[in-house]
Each structure stands twice: as C-alpha cells, then as structure tokens.
Amino acid sequence: MNKGVARSQVAAVAAPSRCGSTQNMSANVKVVVRVRPLNNKELEHNSQIVVDIVDDKMLVFDPKEEIRPFFYHGMQQQNKTFLKRANKELKFVFDNVCGPNATNKDVFETSTKDIITSLMEGYNCSVFVYGATGAGKTFTMIGNIENPGITYLTMEHLFHTIGSFGNEREFDIGVSYIEVYNENVYDLLKPSNTPLQLREDSKYGVMIAGLTLCNINTARELLNLLENGNKNRTQHPTDSNAESSRSHAVFQVYVKMRGKASSQLRIVKLSMIDLAGSERASATGCIGDRFKEGANINKSLLSLGNCINKLADGSSYIPYRDSKLTRLLKDSLGGNCKTVMIANISPSNTSYEDTYNTLKYAARASKIQLSIKKNIVDGDMRLSQYVKINEELKKKVKELEAKLSLSTVKVVDNKDKLMEEWKRRILEEESALSQVESKLVSLMSRQRVLALRHRLRTQAFSHVADLAHRSSYDALQQMCTEEIPRHERAAENYVKQSAGLDAKIKICWTKWCECRQRMQSLFKQALSECSSLSDFVEKLKLQSEMRLIKASDDLTYKLLCIENEEIKAFTDYMSDMPSMLKKLYLTLKGYGQAPPALTAEYLEIMKKAKLAKGITWCDSQDEGDDQFKFISTLDLEKPIINLEFDIKKDGIVTDLTTDSEDLTDIENRDPIRNSAMKRKGTPTKLKTDETVLIDDSIELLDTTRTLGSAKKLKQEYDIPVYDNPIDPSNLNSTFVLPAKLESLKKQPIKNEVNLTTRSAFMNRPMVSQKMLNFNDKGVTFNKPIVGKAMPLRRVPPTLNPRPTAGFGSSLSRDGTPLQRNMQDVPRMKVNDPQRSVGYKSFRARERVQAHPYTRPTGANTWRH
Numbered sequence: 001m002n003k004g005v006a007r008s009q010v011a012a013v014a015a016p017s018r019c020g021s022t023q024n025m026s027a028n029v030k031v032v033v034r035v036r037p038l039n040n041k042e043l044e045h046n047s048q049i050v051v052d053i054v055d056d057k058m059l060v061f062d063p064k065e066e067i068r069p070f071f072y073h074g075m076q077q078q079n080k081t082f083l084k085r086a087n088k089e090l091k092f093v094f095d096n097v098c099g100p101n102a103t104n105k106d107v108f109e110t111s112t113k114d115i116i117t118s119l120m121e122g123y124n125c126s127v128f129v130y131g132a133t134g135a136g137k138t139f140t141m142i143g144n145i146e147n148p149g150i151t152y153l154t155m156e157h158l159f160h161t162i163g164s165f166g167n168e169r170e171f172d173i174g175v176s177y178i179e180v181y182n183e184n185v186y187d188l189l190k191p192s193n194t195p196l197q198l199r200e201d202s203k204y205g206v207m208i209a210g211l212t213l214c215n216i217n218t219a220r221e222l223l224n225l226l227e228n229g230n231k232n233r234t235q236h237p238t239d240s241n242a243e244s245s246r247s248h249a250v251f252q253v254y255v256k257m258r259g260k261a262s263s264q265l266r267i268v269k270l271s272m273i274d275l276a277g278s279e280r281a282s283a284t285g286c287i288g289d290r291f292k293e294g295a296n297i298n299k300s301l302l303s304l305g306n307c308i309n310k311l312a313d314g315s316s317y318i319p320y321r322d323s324k325l326t327r328l329l330k331d332s333l334g335g336n337c338k339t340v341m342i343a344n345i346s347p348s349n350t351s352y353e354d355t356y357n358t359l360k361y362a363a364r365a366s367k368i369q370l371s372i373k374k375n376i377v378d379g380d381m382r383l384s385q386y387v388k389i390n391e392e393l394k395k396k397v398k399e400l401e402a403k404l405s406l407s408t409v410k411v412v413d414n415k416d417k418l419m420e421e422w423k424r425r426i427l428e429e430e431s432a433l434s435q436v437e438s439k440l441v442s443l444m445s446r447q448r449v450l451a452l453r454h455r456l457r458t459q460a461f462s463h464v465a466d467l468a469h470r471s472s473y474d475a476l477q478q479m480c481t482e483e484i485p486r487h488e489r490a491a492e493n494y495v496k497q498s499a500g501l502d503a504k505i506k507i508c509w510t511k512w513c514e515c516r517q518r519m520q521s522l523f524k525q526a527l528s529e530c531s532s533l534s535d536f537v538e539k540l541k542l543q544s545e546m547r548l549i550k551a552s553d554d555l556t557y558k559l560l561c562i563e564n565e566e567i568k569a570f571t572d573y574m575s576d577m578p579s580m581l582k583k584l585y586l587t588l589k590g591y592g593q594a595p596p597a598l599t600a601e602y603l604e605i606m607k608k609a610k611l612a613k614g615i616t617w618c619d620s621q622d623e624g625d626d627q628f629k630f631i632s633t634l635d636l637e638k639p640i641i642n643l644e645f646d647i648k649k650d651g652i653v654t655d656l657t658t659d660s661e662d663l664t665d666i667e668n669r670d671p672i673r674n675s676a677m678k679r680k681g682t683p684t685k686l687k688t689d690e691t692v693l694i695d696d697s698i699e700l701l702d703t704t705r706t707l708g709s710a711k712k713l714k715q716e717y718d719i720p721v722y723d724n725p726i727d728p729s730n731l732n733s734t735f736v737l738p739a740k741l742e743s744l745k746k747q748p749i750k751n752e753v754n755l756t757t758r759s760a761f762m763n764r765p766m767v768s769q770k771m772l773n774f775n776d777k778g779v780t781f782n783k784p785i786v787g788k789a790m791p792l793r794r795v796p797p798t799l800n801p802r803p804t805a806g807f808g809s810s811l812s813r814d815g816t817p818l819q820r821n822m823q824d825v826p827r828m829k830v831n832d833p834q835r836s837v838g839y840k841s842f843r844a845r846e847r848v849q850a851h852p853y854t855r856p857t858g859a860n861t862w863r864h
C-alpha cells in the first residue's frame with residue numbers, strides 16, 4: 001500500500017458500494033450507550049445521578065429513589081418528598097451499556113470490534129456517536145494519547161485483521177476526514193475555506209466532490225492524520241464544554257481487498273462520525289456566532305432524529321435531504337451498511353433533558369431495520385460462466401437491435417405520417433385559395449371586359465357624334481341625337497355594373513389575401529417541421545403562378561377578340577370612305593371648287609390608302625396608356641376598383657364648369673381622356689344624372705370654337721326671340737339635357753325661321769332645363785325651353801370714336817369689344833330682305849375662313 005496523501009476521485013474508491021454480487025441480510029442498528037463519569041463541575045455541584053446502569057445491556061433513567069422513613073418527634077412524616085418531581089424510571093435496553101468506568105477500549109470491544117469482521121466480509125460499516133454537548137462523544141471517538149478513541153482502536157484492529165489476511169488478499173486503504181460546519185462540508189485533511197459539494201449518484205450513492213483521500217498503512221499514521229485533522233476542526237469553548245466541537249466530523253476509510261488466489265474484489269467503506277453535540281442554548285450559554293452554530297447543529301441533529309424516527313417506523317420516505325449531515329449519513333442509516341450508534345450521556349441530573357432525549361433517540365435507532373449486502377465482485381469466474389454471460393449479452397444486444405430497428409421504423413412511419421398530414425392540410429388550404437382566386441380572376445376579367453366594351457362604345461359614339469356635329473346633314477344629326485339616350489342608358493348600366501363588380505372584387509380580394517396569408521404561414525410551419533416538403537411546396541407555388549399566367553392569357557385573348565371585332569367593323573366602315581371621298585373631291589373639282597391644298601391632301605390620303613396593307617386602329621396610342629394597361633393586365637395584388645373611363649372619378653364629376661371660355665382649353669386640359677368626351681356634340685354624363693351637351697348649334701361657331709365669339713356672333717346676328725328670352729350674356733354652347741330626354745324630344749319643334757342657323761336650332765333637341773355657364777354663372781329654368789339661343793339686342797354704339805377693328809383685333813368693326821380670339825365677321829340683320837343671301841354669303845365666307853387651306857390672302861376664291 002502506498003503511503004502519503006493522494007488526491008483521487010471518490011467515485012473510483014466508493015464505487016463498489018452498490019455494485020457487485022451481494023449476499024443480503026437484515027440487521028438492526030447496533031446501539032451502545034456510554035455513560036461518562038461525572039466531571040469536576042458536576043461533582044462540585046453535587047449533581048445527582050439520574051442514570052442507573054442495571055447491567056451491560058440495561059439502564060434505568062431517572063430511577064426511583066429509595067424512600068427512607070422520616071421521623072419527627074417520634075412520628076413518621078409523609079410529605080418529606082413533596083417538592084421532588086415524580087421519577088420517570090425509564091428502563092432502556094441496548095446492545096451494550098458502558099458505565100462511567102468503561103474505557104475506550106471497552107467501548108471498542110463492545111461496539112466496533114465486530115464491525116471489522118463485517119467489513120472484511122464485504123459489508124459497509126458505519127459508526128456514529130450521538131449525544132449532548134460535553135457528553136463525551138469526542139472522547140469516545142478520538143480519545144487522547146493515553147486513552148485512544150475507538151477510531152484509532154478500530155483502525156488498529158483493522159490493520160491487525162488485514163495483517164491476518166496478508167497471505168490471502170491484497171489491500172488498499174484510503175482515508176478521508178471532513179467536517180460539516182454550519183451546513184457546509186470542509187476537508188479536514190486539506191483545509192480550505194471553500195466548502196466541498198455533495199453529489200448523489202444512483203449507482204454510487206452520496207459522494208463528496210474533490211475530497212482528499214490519504215493512503216495509510218498503519219494505525220500510527222492514522223493517529224497522526226487524525227491529530228492534524230482535529231487541529232483543523234472547528235472547536236469553540238462553551239459553558240458545557242471547554243473544547244466543544246462545533247461541527248460534525250466524518251472520518252471514512254475505504255478498503256479495497258482483492259483475493260490473491262481468486263480474483264474476488266471487495267471494496268468497502270467504514271465511516272466513523274463524531275457528531276456535534278445537541279444542545280440547549282440556555283445550557284451552553286451561546287450567543288452570536290456560537291448561537292448560530294448551535295442552531296445549525298440542532299437543525300441537522302433534528303433532521304437526523306427525524307430520519308431515525310422514520311426509519312424506525314418503516315416509513316417509505318426518509319427526509320435525508322433535510323440537512324447535509326443526513327445526506328452524508330444516508331448510507332449509514334438506511335442503506336447498505338452495518339451501523340453502530342454510540343449514544344453518549346452524562347449521568348448528572350444537570351443534563352437530565354439531554355440525557356433523556358439521547359436515550360429516546362438511541363432507543364428509536366435500535367429499532368431501525370437495515371437490509372445490507374456484501375460488496376463482493378467475484379472475479380474468479382470460469383470460462384463457462386463467461387461464455388454464458390456472453391451469450392446472454394449477445395441475446396440482449398439482439399433484442400435491443402430489434403427494438404431499435406422497430407423504433408426506427410416507427411420514427412420513419414411517424415415522419416411519413418407527419419408529412420402526409422401537412423400535405424393534406426396544405427392541399428385543403430390550396431383548394432380553398434384556388435376557389436377564391438378563380439372567383440377573383442373571373443370578376444376582374446369581367447371588370448376589364450366591361451371597361452373595354454364601354455370604352456369602345458364611348459369612342460364609337462363619340463365618332464358618330466362628332467361626325468354628325470360637323471355635318472349640316474339633318475338626318476345624320478337626328479341619328480346622333482337618337483343615339484344619345486341609348487348611350488346614356490349604356491353609360492348608366494356601365495356605372496352600375498362597374499360599381500357592383502368593384503364591390504364584389506373588394507370582398508373577394510380581401511378573402512383571397514386572407515387565404516394567401518394562411519397559405520404562407522402554413523408553408524412556413526410545414527417546412528420548419530418537415531423540411532422534406534420543400535419540393536412539394538415549390539411545386540404548389542409554381543402551379544399557383546401558372547394558374548395566374550393562364551388566367552391573364554385568357555383575359556388578353558378575350559380582349560383581343562373584342563378589339564378584333566371592333567377593328568373589323570371599323571375597317572368595313574373605313575373601306576367606304578375612299579370612294580365617298582373620291583366622289584366628293586371629283587364633284588368639287590368639277591365645280592372648280594377644289595383648291596390646290598385640298599387636292600394635295602386628297603392625293604396624299606389616296607396614296608396612303610393604296611399603300612396601306614391594313615387599317616391602323618385609330619386608338620393605337622392606347623397601347624401606352626394606363627387605361628389600356630389596366631384592361632389588358634391582371635394584377636391580383638393591386639385590384640383596381642375605381643375605373644376612370646367615365647368622367648366620374650371617386651364620385652366627383654370632372655369639372656366642366658370652368659373659367660375658361662375656350663372650348664379648346666377644356667379639350668386640351670386632359671386631351672387623352674376628355675377629347676372624345678367633350679367634343680362638341682358629345683353628351684357627357686353629370687353626377688346629377690343630367691347630360692351636358694356641348695352643342696354649337698350654330699354652325700357659324702365652328703369658325704372660332706370659342707364661346708366668346710359664339711356669344712358675339714349670336715348677339716350680332718340678332719337671332720329672333722322665341723318662347724323665352726335668354727340673357728345672351730349667358731348664352732353659350734353648352735346645354736344640360738335632362739335625363740328623360742325622350743319626353744322632351746317629342747315636343748313640337750317650331751320652324752318659323754327658315755334659316756340654316758335657325759333650322760339648326762330648331763331641329764336639335766336643345767331643350768334646356770339648366771344652362772351651364774363656363775363662367776360659373778348658370779341660370780336655372782324650371783320649364784323646358786325649346787330652341788333658344790336668344791340674340792341680344794345690340795347696345796347702341798357710343799358717340800365716342802371707336803378704334804378701328806381689324807383682323808385679329810379685339811374690337812368689332814362697330815367698336816363693340818370683342819371676346820378673346822374673336823374673328824372679324826360681317827354683321828348681318830336677320831330681318832333684312834337679303835338676309836338669306838347675306839347669311840349664305842356669310843356662311844360661304846365663314847366656311848372659307850374656317851378651313852385651314854382657305855384662309856384668304858385676298859378677296860379671291862380658289863378656282864381650278
């Protein structure tokens with residue numbers, strides 16, 4: 001065996017405590033009571049003895065005193081002992097009772113000598129001393145040089161025993177010495193301020209991490225170790241004991257035995273515990289730190305007492321964890337351990353309570369039943385045993401492998417199930433999403449088709465209206481006028497349908513967004529739990545994209561078909577134009593009325609017509625405009641629900657009321673959107689359900705295209721008064737037609753003035769309910785007014801000389817201030833006999849002037 005101190009892992013040494021083959025046996029805790037002699041103090045105080053030792057196994061606590069008769073004046077007195085409390089006279093029987101004269105050797109002989117035999121047999125053994133402060137625990141355990149304690153004696157005996165086994169076994173002995181002070185564990189062999197930690201292992205039991213183990217070979221070495229260790233132990237004087245130990249000291253010996261002939265290995269542990277004394281603060285007179293020590297001591301001893309009680313009662317739960325001490329003694333008290341308890345008591349009545357308590361605990365402890373087993377590993381097994389064990393292990397391995405493969409299949413199974421479950425959930429959600437999506441796509445397609453049809457219809461109507469307006473052909477104008485209500489109804493229907501679709505799209509789009517959000521989070525969850533679903537998820541995403549692309553393609557195809565039909569109709573319409581144009585041109589030419597510019601233009605058009613491989617759609621510029629984009633694309637992310645093909649935008653009527661008097665200004669404000677809508681003769685729907693008709697009934701107005709000039713013309717032209725006078729200052733070319741145009745149209749049209757101008761007024765349904773003025777000076781009439789562009793009697797010219805009016809001048813020839821852009825036109829009188837001639841010549845001049853090719857450079861007309 002090696003000498004000296006060596007650090008080693010406790011686990012390695014303590015390992016065998018719960019392993020190896022065992023031989024079970026039951027045993028009680030052996031309890032030895034030691035009664036110390038009265039100390040000097042007790043003797044000085046004439047203390048009475050309250051413990052009567054009957055024999056080596058029995059004692060009586062607080063025995064009855066022999067009552068001697070007391071006589072006074074010859075009479076026996078009865079009440080002599082009336083102040084004396086009643087004796088308990090409790091009889092206790094223990095494994096051994098050592099009296100005041102017993103030496104440590106005697107105690108050793110009766111208590112721990114036997115346990116060395118048990119230790120050699122392979123049992124863990126434990127000895128602890130219990131008692132009040134100053135009861136003689138340390139004296140029993142450690143003793144002194146002259147009278148060594150049981151630790152030394154036990155170890156001496158151990159070494160003696162080891163010596164007797166010298167030929168049979170090899171031994172290895174390690175010792176540790178610790179103290180539990182204030183619920184902290186300290187190493188007494190390697191003093192440190194850092195407490196050691198207790199570890200509990202199901203296999204090896206309670207261990208102390210970082211504990212120092214010292215190898216010793218002789219009892220003398222042990223004595224030196226104990227002496228050094230005790231120097232490190234916490235001791236403080238108390239009233240009860242001048243050298244009171246304030247901690248629990250645990251001395252442990254690990255013995256490793258290996259049979260020389262066999263390979264049998266025994267590793268056993270002997271624990272010897274010197275407990276701190278149980279105490280009453282009053283008895284010890286402790287205050288401050290000592291009081292705290294005492295409280296902790298009492299606490300751990302109380303836990304020990306509880307454990308002893310529970311163990312004695314056979315309780316299934318033992319509160320070992322209540323204190324460090326009980327955790328350390330767990331093995332000694334209730335585990336695989338032969339245990340000896342030495343209860344130290346004082347015989348003095350001054351320690352009456354302590355002695356009584358100690359005896360009670362000792363009595364309880366003696367009832368603890370232990371189940372102990374030998375810690376023997378038989379290393380001398382024959383080959384056949386190895387083979388058998390090997391086969392058993394192989395069998396076990398196979399069983400485990402089978403279990404493992406089953407569990408793997410199960411895991412795979414579970415994985416598949418999980419994947420299938422996710423797929424099912426995703427497909428369910430996908431089906432819901434595609435249903436909503438298909439509805440949304442269908443609604444949006446309908447919206448776009450409707451918008452396109454409306455746009456085409458509006459354009460077509462605008463073309464016809466423009467043509468009719470430009471023409472003086474009454475039939476054409478009539479045709480256009482009849483178209484108005486139809487167009488109005490169509491526009492109304494469009495607005496209604498469009499609004500309905502917008503609402504449906506909005507609802508459907510919200511649903512679609514929710515579905516898609518759910519779908520996204522489902523994808524996310526599924527992928528986080530089952531990454532193998534990534535292909536499946538990607539496939540679904542692609543499918544969804546494909547679905548949208550297809551829907552978009554279908555829509556584009558549908559729109560193209562509609563536009564194709566339109567182009568075809570337009571082509572048919574246009575194909576008649578060249579022949580008509582040719583006839584007209586030739587007629588004009590025949591009359592010598594075709595100017596060179598007109599000829600050049602005609603030839604240019606004919607050239608183009610010949611070269612044209614096809615017809616270019618007149619609105620081809622729409623390709624680049626937003627409206628066209630809206631129609632032809634399908635963007636589910638941003639559904640457009642406020643269409644702008646009408647003048648309505650967000651429920652607000654586009655401003656037709658303007659300060660500008662120039663029609664061109666209005667048209668130019670938003671040429672792309674409004675040109676077709678606000679050209680003269682084009683009805684435009686207002687918020688009030690009325691229709692604005694920009695209607696220059698007097699063809700003369702074509703010369704100027706300005707309202708100011710129109711007014712001026714009308715004033716100068718002196719158009720006769722009809723039914724109701726209208727203030728010419730408010731006269732303009734815009735009329736508001738009521739919604740029920742049909743009824744008004746049926747009113748008889750007066751045709752009193754046989755003038756083209758008048759006819760233009762009369763034959764057009766210029767039935768006004770309200771007049772719009774571009775200067776925001778509208779006048780409302782309650783009754784319908786028929787044909788009423790009323791002339792204003794001219795204001796007599798002033799006497800002041802007027803500036804000469806000329807071409808482009810802002811003054812008329814007669815000095816009347818002209819409106820902006822006013823053209824110089826000859827003045828005519830309606831009642832003039834030559835009026836019609838005058839008018840005709842006026843129209844002729846006007847037309848010549850109006851035509852861009854015919855702006856006169858002199859008085860000549862063009863003749864070919």
Ligand SMILES: Nc1ncnc2c1ncn2[C@@H]1O[C@H](COP(=O)(O)OP(=O)(O)OP(=O)(O)O)[C@@H](O)[C@H]1O
Binds near residue numbers: 245
């Ligand atoms: N059997 C005995 N024979 C002679 N003296 C004894 C005996 N038992 C105890 N003593 C003496 O009594 C005094 C107190 O003993 P000891 O220190 O062992 O008490 P203790 O129970 O360990 O007290 P504490 O718990 O406070 O440490 C010591 O001086 C000791 O020498």
